[in-house]
Amino acid sequence: MRFEWDEVKSGRSLTKHRISFETASLVFENPHVLVRPGAKRRHPKGKHMKKLTKNQTKEIRALKRMKDNEIDFTDIPLTHDWSNAVVGKFYRPIKKSLTIRVDADVLAWLKAQGKGYQTRINGLLREAMEGVRSRKRV
Numbered sequence: 001m002r003f004e005w006d007e008v009k010s011g012r013s014l015t016k017h018r019i020s021f022e023t024a025s026l027v028f029e030n031p032h033v034l035v036r037p038g039a040k041r042r043h044p045k046g047k048h049m050k051k052l053t054k055n056q057t058k059e060i061r062a063l064k065r066m067k068d069n070e071i072d073f074t075d076i077p078l079t080h081d082w083s084n085a086v087v088g089k090f091y092r093p094i095k096k097s098l099t100i101r102v103d104a105d106v107l108a109w110l111k112a113q114g115k116g117y118q119t120r121i122n123g124l125l126r127e128a129m130e131g132v133r134s135r136k137r138v
Contacts, residue, residue, distance in 0.1 A: 016072055019063055023056040 010021040017024070052060070102121075110117040 016075075018066070019059045020055075023052075023059045026052070026056065 005021075013019065013021050013024065107117070110120055113120065
């Protein structure tokens with residue numbers, strides 16, 4: 001995404017929001033950024049952001065310390081329609097390493113589908129787990 005630099009607006013942003021425009025614009029490089037449904041990804045899956053500078057790290061730490069009532073939302077439009085919001089879309093559970101034994105033909109089938117067979121195994125197990133959970137609720 002291209003940005004037009006405005007020194008005056010950047011200064012106002014730093015004063016009002018305690019974060020420079022340069023640091024704020026990094027959100028557009030974040031591979032986990034929330035985008036509207038159907039929008040094209042800005043980065044290929046698995047690509048990570050550039051490393052933050054010391055100053056950017058300092059600004060972000062200062063933001064994290066801010067209390068909610070200190071945040072100025074006056075220049076952010078209110079969102080009334082959350083009908084397209086996806087709960088948990090970017091939730092990343094903690095991974096645990098483990099050794100399992102699977103039948104050779106099952107492993108061959110998983111690997112034949114391309115890279116990411118362990119992720120596929122996890123997805124299949126999660127699907128089975130959630131299916132059991134939903135049947136218990138009914």
